[in-house]
Amino acid sequence: MIEAIEITINNKKYKCSKDITLQEIYMEHQLEFKFPIILAKVNNRLKELSATISENSVVEFLDLTSREGNRAHLNGLIFVLQYCIKKLYGKEYDIIVQHSLDKGLYIHSNFKLTEEKLQKIKDTMKDIINKDLPITKVTIDRIEAINYFKEIGDLSKAGVLKYNTNNYITLYRLGNIYNYFYNLMPPSTGKVKDFDLTYIKENGFVLRFPTVYINNKIEKYKHHKHMFEAFAEYKEWAKIIGVKNSVELNKVVSTGKINDLIKIDETLQSSRLLNIAKTINEKKNKVKIVLMAGPSSSGKTTTSRKLCMYLKSFGLNPKTIGMDDYFVEKNETPVDENGNLDFECLEAVDLKLFDKQMADLLAGKNVKIPTYNFSTGEKEYHYEMQLEEKDILIIEGIHALDNKILTNIERSKKFKIYISPLTELSLDNHNRIPTTDNRLLRRIVRDNRTRNYSVEKTLKQWASVRLGEEKYIFPYQDESDVTINSAAIYEIGVLKTYVEPLLYSVENDSPYYEEAKRLINFLRIFLPIPADAIPQDAVIREFIGGSYFHE
Numbered sequence: 001m002i003e004a005i006e007i008t009i010n011n012k013k014y015k016c017s018k019d020i021t022l023q024e025i026y027m028e029h030q031l032e033f034k035f036p037i038i039l040a041k042v043n044n045r046l047k048e049l050s051a052t053i054s055e056n057s058v059v060e061f062l063d064l065t066s067r068e069g070n071r072a073h074l075n076g077l078i079f080v081l082q083y084c085i086k087k088l089y090g091k092e093y094d095i096i097v098q099h100s101l102d103k104g105l106y107i108h109s110n111f112k113l114t115e116e117k118l119q120k121i122k123d124t125m126k127d128i129i130n131k132d133l134p135i136t137k138v139t140i141d142r143i144e145a146i147n148y149f150k151e152i153g154d155l156s157k158a159g160v161l162k163y164n165t166n167n168y169i170t171l172y173r174l175g176n177i178y179n180y181f182y183n184l185m186p187p188s189t190g191k192v193k194d195f196d197l198t199y200i201k202e203n204g205f206v207l208r209f210p211t212v213y214i215n216n217k218i219e220k221y222k223h224h225k226h227m228f229e230a231f232a233e234y235k236e237w238a239k240i241i242g243v244k245n246s247v248e249l250n251k252v253v254s255t256g257k258i259n260d261l262i263k264i265d266e267t268l269q270s271s272r273l274l275n276i277a278k279t280i281n282e283k284k285n286k287v288k289i290v291l292m293a294g295p296s297s298s299g300k301t302t303t304s305r306k307l308c309m310y311l312k313s314f315g316l317n318p319k320t321i322g323m324d325d326y327f328v329e330k331n332e333t334p335v336d337e338n339g340n341l342d343f344e345c346l347e348a349v350d351l352k353l354f355d356k357q358m359a360d361l362l363a364g365k366n367v368k369i370p371t372y373n374f375s376t377g378e379k380e381y382h383y384e385m386q387l388e389e390k391d392i393l394i395i396e397g398i399h400a401l402d403n404k405i406l407t408n409i410e411r412s413k414k415f416k417i418y419i420s421p422l423t424e425l426s427l428d429n430h431n432r433i434p435t436t437d438n439r440l441l442r443r444i445v446r447d448n449r450t451r452n453y454s455v456e457k458t459l460k461q462w463a464s465v466r467l468g469e470e471k472y473i474f475p476y477q478d479e480s481d482v483t484i485n486s487a488a489i490y491e492i493g494v495l496k497t498y499v500e501p502l503l504y505s506v507e508n509d510s511p512y513y514e515e516a517k518r519l520i521n522f523l524r525i526f527l528p529i530p531a532d533a534i535p536q537d538a539v540i541r542e543f544i545g546g547s548y549f550h551e
Helices: 022-032 067-089 115-131 142-151 155-162 225-241 246-254 258-282 300-313 351-362 435-451 455-472 474-479 491-503 513-523
Strands: 004-009 012-017 039-042 045-048 057-062 095-100 104-109 136-141 168-174 177-179 196-201 204-208 289-293 317-322 367-373 378-385 391-396 414-420 482-485
Touching: 004 022, 022 039, 022 057, 039 067, 045 513, 067 095, 067 104, 067 115, 067 168, 067 177, 067 204, 095 225, 115 196, 136 142, 142 155, 142 168, 155 246, 225 258, 225 474, 225 482, 246 258, 246 491, 258 300, 258 414, 258 482, 289 300, 300 317, 300 391, 351 367, 351 391, 414 474, 435 455, 435 491, 435 513, 455 474, 455 513, 491 513
Parallel strands: 004 057, 289 391, 289 414, 317 391, 414 482
Antiparallel strands: 004 012, 039 045, 039 057, 095 104, 104 204, 136 168, 168 177, 196 204, 367 378
16 A cells, blocks of 8 residues: 655645655756756655655755755756766866856866867757766775776776775666766756856866856856966976875875875965065055955965964064954844844944045154944954054954055055865866865864854854855956965875864754765865974964964
């Protein structure tokens, strides 16, 4: 006898047969969504549409406007892209997914590209998508999977599976191609209709797709020169030292050579910052203000203080100012759409006072500098500042690169720095490490250590933090004179030792359980790295503790 179960969707209850698949019921709800349904949550657990339901459940369908659906949409696009390239040119042709670039992914091809070739690839992708070919989940023996990837020349994926202790591995099949992805996948190619390809150079292009931050549409591509060059420089260095992905990093760890890599990486980071200090010193007769901005957990505090040390070595006397001290009074602070005080918008800054005081300082005047008291919501004035001949202002704040600040000071007197951990290390050729995940791991560790925040509290705040970055930081990254990459090539392995135990504190009935589980599964790919050899002035110390600048 067929047993019936009750499924609740959008507060409506439906009687269904036991072991019905999500695939069998989702089409009835497709009209409620702008984009194709891609995944579902069943009792708050993420499921692919091929999953069956065997008990009374609450179901929520997801399209690419959700973060989870967006990840699956992107994975599906990468798989379709790989499939089409091999279909067009042969099995030895492939791609390497490298890093984010203007709400898209920069992808390197192992063959020479032309704009005509890229258009042909795009047309073939559209054809495969229109055919709605199935993307099938298969489970095979791990050793068989390793041998398969070795046979097709994908040594990075074979290497990743070497560090996986499971006896069986889940792969995805499209046509006659198998691949391994670390997030859930759409059930078929027809679910990933929304994309575009933009030609960059003869072996590089950008895969663009709707994101949750640009009204779920694909906007015209804008090239970010400084960002692209920073990623390229880091990638070239990683290639030189032979640590381009998680497999090669794990090899360094397993052979006992990680301390050498840490020393080399930190020497390089210090050298880059010293060169920036040298550039500022060469412009000291003109540049009087250094402005620094970057997204959350970029290591701004450590970097700015370290930069001050290097500037002092050239005979300059840096004086620091935080834009947070120029917030308007609490009763003047704008509120967001939820009625909460919005400290992230530019209107939260007393711009008139800030601009006047900075101009007065450059004019040699004595200025009473405010300190914002977050308890009272008011500015307090405890000390004065006056710039001498060798003094230079270092200003840090989320709006520091916004061209709407300091409009009364000519551009040539300002040196602008954008900082972010631009994570170029990848998991393998088709699975990258998002910079946002790197920053999130940093933030979880720091929040717990310095504020006693739970993982859930940090994850709850993260969406709001990310939205603020998209509004007030990322649009101005091209205003910078230089981009600093604060990511250490070894840091994921270090963060793992601190953050992994914390992630296990998220209970399975938490709304953040799936995100915690995703991060745990991601971290399992990396061998743990002890922090013993990390110097006190390293950026990562700002998060894990033991920093020369924070302790």
